Structure formats: structure tokens, C-alpha cells
Amino acid sequence: MRIVTAAEMRDIDRQAIEDYGIPGVVLMENAGLRVIEVIQNILSEVKGKVFTILVGKGNNGGDGLVIARHLFNRGALVKVLLMAEPEEFMNDAGVNLTIWKKMGQPVYQVNKENGINLVKVALLNTDIFIDALFGTGFHGMVNEKVARIIELINASSVTVIAVDIPSGLEADTGRAPGPSIKANHTVTFGLPKLGLVVEPGASIAGELHVVDISLPKYLTESKAIPRQLLTKQLIASWFKPRRSVSHKGIYGHVLLVAGSRDMSGAARMAARGALRAGAGLVTLAVPQSIQPLVAAGLEEAMTKGLAETEEGTLSTEALEQILEACQSADVLALGPGITTHPETIDLVRNLLPKLTIPVVLDADALNALAGASHLLEQLQTPAIITPHPGEMSRLLGLTIDEVQEERLYLTGTSAKDWNLVVLLKGAKTIIGTPEGEIYINPTGNPGMATGGSGDALTGIIASLVAQGFSPTQAAAAGAYLHGYAGDLAAQELSEVSTLASDLVRFLPATMKAVLTK
Numbered sequence: 093m094r095i096v097t098a099a100e101m102r103d104i105d106r107q108a109i110e111d112y113g114i115p116g117v118v119l120m121e122n123a124g125l126r127v128i129e130v131i132q133n134i135l136s137e138v139k140g141k142v143f144t145i146l147v148g149k150g151n152n153g154g155d156g157l158v159i160a161r162h163l164f165n166r167g168a169l170v171k172v173l174l175m176a177e178p179e180e181f182m183n184d185a186g187v188n189l190t191i192w193k194k195m196g197q198p199v200y201q202v203n204k205e206n207g208i209n210l211v212k213v214a215l216l217n218t219d220i221f222i223d224a225l226f227g228t229g230f231h232g233m234v235n236e237k238v239a240r241i242i243e244l245i246n247a248s249s250v251t252v253i254a255v256d257i258p259s260g261l262e263a264d265t266g267r268a269p270g271p272s273i274k275a276n277h278t279v280t281f282g283l284p285k286l287g288l289v290v291e292p293g294a295s296i297a298g299e300l301h302v303v304d305i306s307l308p309k310y311l312t313e314s315k316a317i318p319r320q321l322l323t324k325q326l327i328a329s330w331f332k333p334r335r336s337v338s339h340k341g342i343y344g345h346v347l348l349v350a351g352s353r354d355m356s357g358a359a360r361m362a363a364r365g366a367l368r369a370g371a372g373l374v375t376l377a378v379p380q381s382i383q384p385l386v387a388a389g390l391e392e393a394m395t396k397g398l399a400e401t402e403e404g405t406l407s408t409e410a411l412e413q414i415l416e417a418c419q420s421a422d423v424l425a426l427g428p429g430i431t432t433h434p435e436t437i438d439l440v441r442n443l444l445p446k447l448t449i450p451v452v453l454d455a456d457a458l459n460a461l462a463g464a465s466h467l468l469e470q471l472q473t474p475a476i477i478t479p480h481p482g483e484m485s486r487l488l489g490l491t492i493d494e495v496q497e498e499r500l501y502l503t504g505t506s507a508k509d510w511n512l513v514v515l516l517k518g519a520k521t522i523i524g525t526p527e528g529e530i531y532i533n534p535t536g537n538p539g540m541a542t543g544g545s546g547d548a549l550t551g552i553i554a555s556l557v558a559q560g561f562s563p564t565q566a567a568a569a570g571a572y573l574h575g576y577a578g579d580l581a582a583q584e585l586s587e588v589s590t591l592a593s594d595l596v597r598f599l600p601a602t603m604k605a606v607l608t609k
């Protein structure tokens with residue numbers, strides 16, 4: 093599903109009206125009716141319930157007036173709070189205000205002196221509050237009065253449904269420069285707006301419902317929109333059914349170079365992720381002294397011991413061994429638990445220019461490139477890097493806050509600059525491609541912020557590359573499946589108690605859920 097900016101949405105809206113001849117008032121009617129459907133799913137019965145609708149003078153307010161009419165027709169008690177003078181309502185919003193008035197229904201003007209008190213009173217007796225104040229036309233910051241109203245709504249315990257986007261939130265950035273309505277649900281029209289799928293906007297929006305308002309699919313599916321939200325359908329479409337006459341060679345061979353004396357678990361976690369994600373063969377190569385340790389309990393993987401330093405980390409002498417092992421592998425995953433021992437850093441830096449198979453770089457393999465990100469550009473093979481914000485900050489020479497502030501931009505430009513797939517972890521993982529596409533992953537939860545979680549992801553992604561996924565597909569599907577497994581694990585075990593090994597344990601159920609229609 094494509095993700096749009098406010099300008100892209102406006103353009104789609106304009107083309108639907110001008111090029112396809114769908115009247116704007118029809119789109120508005122559809123939008124309002126879809127919100128009614130969502131409300132009915134939440135409440136099951138609308139009749140007799142009390143709704144307060146905060147209505148702005150733009151088209152978002154127009155949607156609110158359509159919603160008011162249909163709720164009223166279904167027997168609800170509806171209070172409409174206008175944030176502007178009735179004369180200010182133009183075009184489609186004006187049409188819907190006129191209809192509402194002709195139905196003999198009152199409006200309460202909260203733009204006046206007593207506005208705050210009107211809102212306070214309304215909140216005392218409301219089952220659902222509908223925010224139709226600002227939509228994609230909002231920019232800048234709300235004024236003081238609106239800010240107070242928003243704070244009142246947020247402080248009350250009423251269920252809030254935002255129309256298209258919570259008022260006060262910027263549609264393009266997901267940031268709220270001032271106060272913003274905190275919604276329980278957001279019903280957004282046609283396509284998700286960028287600000288609803290990245291943080292903090294995604295949390296501010298609550299549960300997101302993307303609804304069809306009859307925009308022609310030629311517009312909503314346009315490849316000119318370079319951003320996509322990962323969906324179950326998209327991920328499932330990348331998996332080919334397994335052939336009935338199969339052998340392990342078809343599903344690829346992952347070579348994992350990972351681990352050190354103090355971090356043997358990282359290597360095992362990555363290997364388990366690779367196995368459960370379906371690779372035909374997995375070879376786990378580790379510093380030789382820990383080979384017996386990692387091999388125990390990892391029956392399905394092959395292991396290989398590599399030359400090591402006195403501290404039990406990979407030494408520069410492991411270079412030839414790794415290159416030799418690469419000859420029978422389809423993909424190399426490098427980094428989990430390898431440490432930033434100076435010799436290990438040398439090994440990583442010397443190895444990268446010599447690689448001839450696709451590579452997934454994570455963790456300390458990325459830390460080894462702090463201040464040397466030019467080595468990424470010099471890679472001769474397709475590559476995926478999976479930094480968390482800290483690793484990304486070291487690669488770019490920025491602070492973590494600077495990275496987090498510009499997650500989308502930095503993921504996109506880095507992928508182009510380094511000519512590889514960048515997967516930036518964090519709440520709403522972002523994947524950028526060398527071709528300039530962006531994918532945003534909706535799955536996952538804070539329970540996944542636990543040691544070893546990233547190692548499992550590295551294994552999963554490498555496994556998908558081995559099975560023939562393109563680097564972009566492998567990174568995107570890896571992020572989605574990993575997050576989905578985390579969500580299943582958290583459902584059963586709680587976010588607090590979820591461990592990285594649980595993510596791997598829930599991968600089979602994830603595969604079943606995602607690959608079953």
C-alpha cells in the first residue's frame with residue numbers, strides 16, 4: 093500500500109475530481125460513510141449513543157458534518173462544535189453544513205469566548221469524540237485557544253476517533269510542533285499519510301484504519317509514489333510455493349560469520365533465525381574456541397571454526413577461511429557478536445572489498461565501519477545493512493538524536509549514496525533502496541527491544557536472500573516477519589517478558605499466518 097504526503101494526496105484528490113469526474117462531494121460522502129462503518133465496528137450499536145464532533149472550516153470539517161448526519165440518521169445524539177463562523181464554510185464543507193442545518197440540527201460555536209466551556213460540558217457526556225478539525229490542510233501550529241481545547245480532549249477519558257489525521261499532527265513528518273489530538277483510532281482516506289506511519293505520529297494516531305473512498309486505483313497504486321507500507325499481502329506475494337520435488341539446495345546456503353568468546357549467543361540466535369526462515373543450509377562460522385559451544389543444541393546448522401585472537405574474537409587470519417567458505421554459500425551475514433576488537437575491525441575492512449556473494453552487515457560489522465563508510469560504497473556485491481540508530485549514528489558521524497529526527501531522510505539518502513539496501517531499526521523500521529524506494533514496517537512492539545533481537549533479524553534476512561529474494565524484498569520481508577513474530581510473542585508472553593529466542597520460536601506461527609490466505 094502506497095504512503096502519501098499531503099501534497100501527493102491533494103494531487104490524487106484533484107485528479108479524481110478533474111480527470112475522472114468524481115465530484116468532491118461524493119468523495120466527502122464516501123469518507124464520512126466509511127467513518128460510520130468503523131464506528132459501528134467499534135461500538136456495534138450507534139443508536140442512543142452520544143457523539144461530539146469538532147468541526148473545522150476545511151474539508152476535514154466537511155467530512156465531520158457528513159458523519160454527523162449519518163450518526164443522527166442512525167439514532168445517535170450528535171453535538172456539532174464548529175471552530176469557525178458558519179459563513180466561512182465553503183464548497184463541499186459548506187454544502188454539508190447547509191444540509192445539517194436544514195435538518196433542523198443546532199451547531200455550537202467553540203470559536204467564541206465561551207468555547208472552552210462548551211467543550212468541557214460536551215466532554216462530560218460523550219461516548220465518542222470525533223476530531224474533524226484539521227486534516228491534510230493543516231500546517232504550522234495550532235493557536236492558543238485550539239491548544240487549550242486539544243489539551244482538554246486529551247485529558248478526558250473519552251474515546252477519540254480522528255478523521256483522516258489527528259488535528260495538530262503534520263501529515264508529512266509525523267511530528268506535532270504544538271499540541272495534537274491523541275486519538276484511539278484514526279480513519280484515513282484512500283491511502284495512509286506519511287505522518288501516520290512513522291513515530292511519533294503512529295502512536296498519536298492510535299489504531300489506523302485506511303478506508304477506500306472510491307479513488308481510482310490508477311491513482312492510488314501509482315508507481316510514482318516512492319513509499320510503501322508493508323502489508324501481509326505484499327510479503328506473501330514474494331514467497332513462491334515450495335516445489336513438490338524439493339531438495340535443500342533449492343533453498344540456498346547461508347554463511348553466518350558471527351560470535352566471540354563473550355557473545356556466543358548472538359551467533360546462535362542469528363543461526364536459528366536463518367533456519368526458521370527457511371534456508372536450505374546454514375553454516376555458522378565462529379572463533380574456533382567457541383565452535384563446540386555453539387554447535388551444541390544447534391543440530392540443524394553446520395559450524396566452522398575460524399582463526400581467533402587471544403581474546404576469542406575473529407582475527408585477521410580468518411580472512412582466507414571466510415572467503416573459502418563463501419565459495420559454497422549464496423549469502424554472507426556478518427556481524428552479530430563479533431566485537432570491535434582492533435583485529436576484528438581490520439578483518440571486516442579487508443574482507444568487504446573481496447566479497448563476491450551478497451552480504452548482510454549488522455552490529456559490529458557496521459561498528460567496524462565507523463569513520464570508514466566509504467568501504468560500503470566500494471562493495472562489489474549486493475548488500476543490506478541493518479543498523480539500529482546507534483550504529484547508524486556512528487556510520488554517519490551524527491548523534492543518535494539527529495538520526496532519529498530524520499529517520500526517513502537519512503535512510504533514503506544513505507541507501508542511494510552507498511548503493512545498498514539500508515534497514516534502519518527502531519519503532520517503525522524503515523527500509524531504503526538504492527533506487528530511491530522507501531518501505532515502512534508496521535509490525536513489532538517495544539518488547540522486541542531486547543538483546544539478540546537484531547541477531548535473529550540478520551539471520552532471517554540472510555535466509556531470505558539465500559532463498560532467492562532480492563535484497564530489497566529480503567530486508568522488507570525480514571523486518572515484517574520479525575515484527576510479526578514479536579507481536580505474536582508479546583500477545584502470549586507480554587512485551588516485558590518477550591526474549592529474542594521467543595521471536596524465533598514464533599516464526600513458524602508467523603509464517604503460517606502470513607502465508608495462509
Ligand SMILES: NC(=O)C1=CN([C@@H]2O[C@H](COP(=O)(O)OP(=O)(O)OC[C@H]3O[C@@H](n4cnc5c(N)ncnc54)[C@H](O)[C@@H]3O)[C@@H](O)[C@H]2O)[C@H](O)CC1
Binds near residue numbers: 151225227229232
Ligand atoms: N483526500 C481526499 O481525497 C479527500 C479528503 N477530504 C478531506 O479533506 C481534508 C483536507 O481538506 P482541506 O480543506 O485541504 O484542509 P483541512 O480540512 O485539513 O483544514 C485546513 C483548514 O485549516 C486551516 N489551517 C491550516 N493550518 C492551520 C493552523 N495551524 N491553525 C489554524 N488553522 C489552520 C486552513 O486554512 C484551512 O482552512 C482531508 O484531510 C480529508 O479529511 C475529503 O473530504 C474527501 C476526499
Ligand SMILES: [K+]
Binds near residue numbers: 223254258
Ligand atoms: K482531524
